[in-house]
Amino acid sequence: MIELAHVSKIYGKKQNQFTALEGINLIIESGKSVAIVGKSGSGKSTLMHIMSGLDRATSGTITVDGQDISQLKNRALDKFRAEKIGFIFQSFFVQANETCLQNVLLPLEISRAPRSERTDMALNALKDVDLLEKKSSKARDLSGGQKQRLAIARAIVSHPDIIFADEPTGNLDTATGDKVEKLLFDFNKRLGSTLVVVTHDPDLAKKCEIQIHMKDGKVVKVVGADSKKGKKK
Amino acid sequence: MRMLDIIRRAGRSLRSAKARTLLTSLAIAVGAFTLTLTLAAGNGISAYVDRLVASNFDPSELIVGRDKEVENTGAPDSSPREYDESVASVSFGGQGSLQLKQISDEDIKKLESLSYVKQVRPNYQIDARYITREGSKRYSLSVQSYNPGQKPELAAGTLPSRDLKPGTLVLPEAYVKLLGFKDAKSAIGKTVDIVTQQPFTEEAMRSFLASGALTQPGAAAPEPKRQTSVFTIAGVSKPSVTSLATAGLPVLLSSEDAKSLYDFTSAGTQNHGKYLYAYVRVDGAEDVKVANDAKKKLKAMGYSVVTSQDLQASLQTIVAVLQSLVAVFAMITIIASVFGIVNTMYISVLERTREIGLMKALGMRSRSVAWLFRIEAAWIGFLGGALGATVAVLLSVAINPLLTKQLNLGKGNTILMNDWGQILLLIAALILVAILAGWFPARKAAKLDPIEALRTE
Numbered sequence: 242m243i244e245l246a247h248v249s250k251i252y253g254k255k256q257n258q259f260t261a262l263e264g265i266n267l268i269i270e271s272g273k274s275v276a277i278v279g280k281s282g283s284g285k286s287t288l289m290h291i292m293s294g295l296d297r298a299t300s301g302t303i304t305v306d307g308q309d310i311s312q313l314k315n316r317a318l319d320k321f322r323a324e325k326i327g328f329i330f331q332s333f334f335v336q337a338n339e340t341c342l343q344n345v346l347l348p349l350e351i352s353r354a355p356r357s358e359r360t361d362m363a364l365n366a367l368k369d370v371d372l373l374e375k376k377s378s379k380a381r382d383l384s385g386g387q388k389q390r391l392a393i394a395r396a397i398v399s400h401p402d403i404i405f406a407d408e409p410t411g412n413l414d415t416a417t418g419d420k421v422e423k424l425l426f427d428f429n430k431r432l433g434s435t436l437v438v439v440t441h442d443p444d445l446a447k448k449c450e451i452q453i454h455m456k457d458g459k460v461v462k463v464v465g466a467d468s469k470k471g472k473k474k
Numbered sequence: 475m476r477m478l479d480i481i482r483r484a485g486r487s488l489r490s491a492k493a494r495t496l497l498t499s500l501a502i503a504v505g506a507f508t509l510t511l512t513l514a515a516g517n518g519i520s521a522y523v524d525r526l527v528a529s530n531f532d533p534s535e536l537i538v539g540r541d542k543e544v545e546n547t548g549a550p551d552s553s554p555r556e557y558d559e560s561v562a563s564v565s566f567g568g569q570g571s572l573q574l575k576q577i578s579d580e581d582i583k584k585l586e587s588l589s590y591v592k593q594v595r596p597n598y599q600i601d602a603r604y605i606t607r608e609g610s611k612r613y614s615l616s617v618q619s620y621n622p623g624q625k626p627e628l629a630a631g632t633l634p635s636r637d638l639k640p641g642t643l644v645l646p647e648a649y650v651k652l653l654g655f656k657d658a659k660s661a662i663g664k665t666v667d668i669v670t671q672q673p674f675t676e677e678a679m680r681s682f683l684a685s686g687a688l689t690q691p692g693a694a695a696p697e698p699k700r701q702t703s704v705f706t707i708a709g710v711s712k713p714s715v716t717s718l719a720t721a722g723l724p725v726l727l728s729s730e731d732a733k734s735l736y737d738f739t740s741a742g743t744q745n746h747g748k749y750l751y752a753y754v755r756v757d758g759a760e761d762v763k764v765a766n767d768a769k770k771k772l773k774a775m776g777y778s779v780v781t782s783q784d785l786q787a788s789l790q791t792i793v794a795v796l797q798s799l800v801a802v803f804a805m806i807t808i809i810a811s812v813f814g815i816v817n818t819m820y821i822s823v824l825e826r827t828r829e830i831g832l833m834k835a836l837g838m839r840s841r842s843v844a845w846l847f848r849i850e851a852a853w854i855g856f857l858g859g860a861l862g863a864t865v866a867v868l869l870s871v872a873i874n875p876l877l878t879k880q881l882n883l884g885k886g887n888t889i890l891m892n893d894w895g896q897i898l899l900l901i902a903a904l905i906l907v908a909i910l911a912g913w914f915p916a917r918k919a920a921k922l923d924p925i926e927a928l929r930t931e
Contacts, residue, residue, distance in 0.1 A: 350476070351837050
């Protein structure tokens with residue numbers, strides 16, 4: 242469960258101050274799929290960065306599975322991201338000069354997974370995204386869709402509790418985008434990982450159980466949360 | 475991230491930029507090459523010096539003198555000494571002379587009476603005029619007394635284990651043909667004449683003046699007294715490969731003959747019965763401890779003492795100074811290459827901003843990121859060091875025979891001696907230098923904000 246209480250993020254100082262987030266209160270139940278939607282500059286990326294421990298809030302508390310990550314030291318926050326969070330970015334950020342297998346091994350090396358299990362875990366993740374036969378190919382030789390699938394494999398390989406996807410289909414055509422979306426929702430259901438998607442795309446947003454609408458650094462509307470939250474209770 | 479994974483990743487990212495890696499490490503390789511050769515030359519020369527000293531100076535003999543100049547291996551102190559009977563002048567060609575306190579016959583007796591002294595051999599300054607033989611020309615020569623602890627290499631003949639038999643000598647090979655022998659072997663057992671000359675003594679002058687010869691025009695000047703001694707050739711010596719090459723070999727006489735020649739040539743001069751130094755043989759002085767012990771005791775008696783270790787040390791100092799001069803230039807090369815590494819690493823950090831951002835986003839610690847780049851620099855240092863050292867080793871193996879021949883060192887002497895321990899240490903030092911060079915670029919990488927880094931296009 243992700244809980245945000247009175248979270249604000251202010252950039253700059255004094256006259257140049259810019260409020261990116263203002264008094265955000267949110268609760269996201271574990272295992273849900275959530276879309277954060279809004280125009281450019283609405284603060285949706287900042288919100289994602291703060292929830293994922295990539296960035297720090299100026300004020301407020303962020304509690305993930307009972308742990309207040311706003312209080313964590315840098316090292317502990319790095320560990321938190323390495324163990325609990327998977328990231329998927331719009332521009333993939335795969336290491337072009339490395340093989341697919343090496344790309345997927347990176348998070349396992351970072352989280353110091355036991356050496357004997359690493360390769361098996363990585364191969365499984367590649368199998369899940371249907372890239373097993375490409376394991377020894379350099380990432381630069383992959384198509385855009387394949388690169389994003391590789392990024393997904395990298396994100397899920399250490400079985401994170403939460404997967405953050407920042408415009409995961411933004412650089413893909415509709416057909417490949419659909420395949421990527423399908424994979425993401427599949428993992429969300431199958432592994433029970435919470436999926437948080439930041440997107441412009443209303444179609445993608447609609448496929449999520451909850452839509453959080455943002456405008457000028459504030460949450461203006463949350464669709465789907467209350468009813469389902471009620472059910473769970 | 476574990477260090478092993480970091481090292482592997484660093485190696486991989488270097489391999490993906492092969493040309494840049496190679497060029498940067500070439501700069502280090504130049505320094506490593508120079509340093510390896512310098513170290514090898516230092517090893518070779520110092521081993522050569524050791525052998526040189528061992529074959530030219532008997533380690534069981536101490537050089538004992540009265541003047542502190544005996545111990546001085548640097549520029550001599552030419553200031554005048556307070557006069558006493560023991561001061562005598564030693565001239566050095568046209569470069570003036572030194573007034574030095576000498577060791578006297580009395581000192582020799584005193585030294586001989588010491589319990590730990592086995593033998594005392596004064597350094598006789600024998601002024602022989604020439605050596606000749608019936609039917610051959612006259613040739614100049616230098617004469618020294620024979621030291622059984624330091625046998626010369628022989629071309630023919632045999633040498634006794636103790637002193638030479640009086641009336642025999644060891645002839646340097648160079649004189650064999652000059653004196654009309656067919657070869658070294660045929661010279662053994664034959665005789666040669668050594669002619670010495672006595673300087674004018676006070677009495678000789680006085681009797682010359684008393685004869686009134688000066689006032690008589692056309693009267694012959696007095697002839698100096700000359701003496702011809704006949705010696706049998708017991709051995710023919712040849713230069714050893716490690717002899718101090720510039721000086722010709724001396725004719726060696728028994729100490730008895732050396733003394734009698736010396737007494738004759740110095741009779742009546744102020745140098746008579748005085749020696750610049752004497753060779754004092756001490757039991758077991760091959761052992762540095764024994765030698766230093768004896769040295770201490772003799773110094774307490776007011777003598778100046780040089781052991782063969784001292785000689786060795788002073789020669790080694792010269793070698794070390796030359797070696798460090800070359801090493802300084804090699805260091806400068808390495809310093810220059812450090813800037814190359816810094817530059818390369820900064821470029822690497824810039825090129826991989828997004829990769830760094832991603833790794834940090836995935837939870838890689840800043841310290842691990844920094845080490846990733848430091849290890850990358852270390853790899854460059856290792857590559858350069860290994861490359862330079864390998865080329866230097868190959869080169870020294872290739873040119874050693876040539877150098878030995880060109881420098882006339884004799885078989886078995888090599889000037890470039892590579893020591894694996896030294897080379898490994900050198901490479902380790904270069905790796906360390908490279909890591910230090912990569913320090914600031916690595917810190918820059920570690921400090922990157924992942925969000926900013928991922929935003930970079």
